[in-house]
Amino acid sequence: MTRSKIALLSAVFLMAAIPAEAAAPPFDTPAPVAFLKDLSSGAILYAKNPDLRMPPASMAKMMTVYVAFDLIQKGELKLDAMATVRPETWKQWHGPAAGSTMFLSPGEQVSVANLLFGIVTLSGNDACVVLAEHISGTEQAFVALMNRRAKEMGLTNSHFGTSNGWPDGGATYVTARDLATLAEKTIEEHPKLYKTFYSRPSFTWGKTMGGGQDITQANRDPLLGRVAGADGLKTGHTEEAGFGFTGSAEQNGRRLVMVLSGLTSFNQRIDQSVSFMNWGFRSWQSKPVVPKGRKVQTAEVQLGDEREVGLVAPKDLVVTVPAGLGSDLKTKVVYQGPIKAPFKKGDHIADLVVSGPDMVPQKLPLVADQDVGTAGFFNRMMAGLRWLFGLA
Numbered sequence: 001m002t003r004s005k006i007a008l009l010s011a012v013f014l015m016a017a018i019p020a021e022a023a024a025p026p027f028d029t030p031a032p033v034a035f036l037k038d039l040s041s042g043a044i045l046y047a048k049n050p051d052l053r054m055p056p057a058s059m060a061k062m063m064t065v066y067v068a069f070d071l072i073q074k075g076e077l078k079l080d081a082m083a084t085v086r087p088e089t090w091k092q093w094h095g096p097a098a099g100s101t102m103f104l105s106p107g108e109q110v111s112v113a114n115l116l117f118g119i120v121t122l123s124g125n126d127a128c129v130v131l132a133e134h135i136s137g138t139e140q141a142f143v144a145l146m147n148r149r150a151k152e153m154g155l156t157n158s159h160f161g162t163s164n165g166w167p168d169g170g171a172t173y174v175t176a177r178d179l180a181t182l183a184e185k186t187i188e189e190h191p192k193l194y195k196t197f198y199s200r201p202s203f204t205w206g207k208t209m210g211g212g213q214d215i216t217q218a219n220r221d222p223l224l225g226r227v228a229g230a231d232g233l234k235t236g237h238t239e240e241a242g243f244g245f246t247g248s249a250e251q252n253g254r255r256l257v258m259v260l261s262g263l264t265s266f267n268q269r270i271d272q273s274v275s276f277m278n279w280g281f282r283s284w285q286s287k288p289v290v291p292k293g294r295k296v297q298t299a300e301v302q303l304g305d306e307r308e309v310g311l312v313a314p315k316d317l318v319v320t321v322p323a324g325l326g327s328d329l330k331t332k333v334v335y336q337g338p339i340k341a342p343f344k345k346g347d348h349i350a351d352l353v354v355s356g357p358d359m360v361p362q363k364l365p366l367v368a369d370q371d372v373g374t375a376g377f378f379n380r381m382m383a384g385l386r387w388l389f390g391l392a
Contacts, residue, residue, distance in 0.1 A: 024046075030272070034176070035179075035180050036277075037180050046276075158178040291316055301372055
């Protein structure tokens with residue numbers, strides 16, 4: 001291969017005759033902000049003001065829960081650990097002016113598990129602050145942890161000022177794209193905890209004044225019981241934010257994540273959320289491209305102890321296309337080449353870009369099929385000579 005060919009090598013083209021997306025199925029919503037992503041393919045099916053900064057209201061609680069899940073998975077927080085409700089915290093978050101509540105009592109001992117149910121199912125503002133204080137000592141210290149983790153997970157257009165999303169003069173803001181990313185990482189990184197704590201239809205905690213009867217509150221998730229496979233995540237509502245929802249459902253191996261924000265009523269949130277998710281499942285379908293483990297192509301390696309590496313599918317690769325529509329797709333393997341050593345088997349080193357008429361290209365990951373180390377002195381010298389004389 002000549003030096004000019006090496007310099008220009010950044011993509012290898014493949015052809016495939018598989019159904020493809022024609023035009024996006026029509027959908028409209030009165031929500032000022034809307035976003036829908038198919039996690040099975042990574043395709044964004046709908047995006048309306050996805051990067052507009054907005055107040056999340058109680059959807060911010062997803063970040064509090066994610067931080068707790070992360071600590072639990074690392075063994076730094078125990079589900080059966082008991083947190084104490086400080087009287088000062090109870091006083092601040094007690095009464096109708098304090099929004100949604102778990103109905104905690106001053107001095108009460110509550111397990112981390114029950115606080116998580118109180119946050120996810122009941123949207124308890126009090127539960128968020130009690131959990132935050134248990135983990136970090138103060139809510140402010142916990143919020144700093146939230147923002148650090150948000151930055152690490154790539155929420156580049158979000159910031160948290162409280163643990164529960166209570167209005168704070170604009171210090172707390174998110175975007176629909178970031179909320180979808182947060183939901184995706186919660187589901188994929190903490191599947192067991194997600195299954196345990198999200199999608200519970202109701203939760204009982206606290207006693208009524210006077211009668212002392214148990215207080216049972218329903219989950220406000222508008223998809224539960226209305227869309228098959230719905231299992232999370234979180235609603236939100238304040239006067240400044242309107243009615244919002246970040247939700248997810250899985251059907252036949254396809255998982256969708258949706259975000260709506262700025263709706264005008266509780267019932268409108270139900271109607272729009274159900275319509276949006278049903279549109280995602282009914283108007284779109286997954287089409288297989290490459291099965292897990294199949295080698296798609298080989299790529300040249302620069303200064304490695306191997307001269308080339310296989311590019312394989314790390315999972316079953318699929319694209320999302322409109323239901324009942326299709327034409328030939330083109331697939332293109334793209335990488336910055338030659339690929340520089342060293343790297344490990346399973347490292348993401350290339351992408352399969354799938355495109356077709358009137359469709360936004362969808363990018364799927366390809367990984368190395370083996371470890372490739374750095375070439376020794378002799379091999380580096382020989383590689384230099386091959387490059388010099390155009391023999392590579």
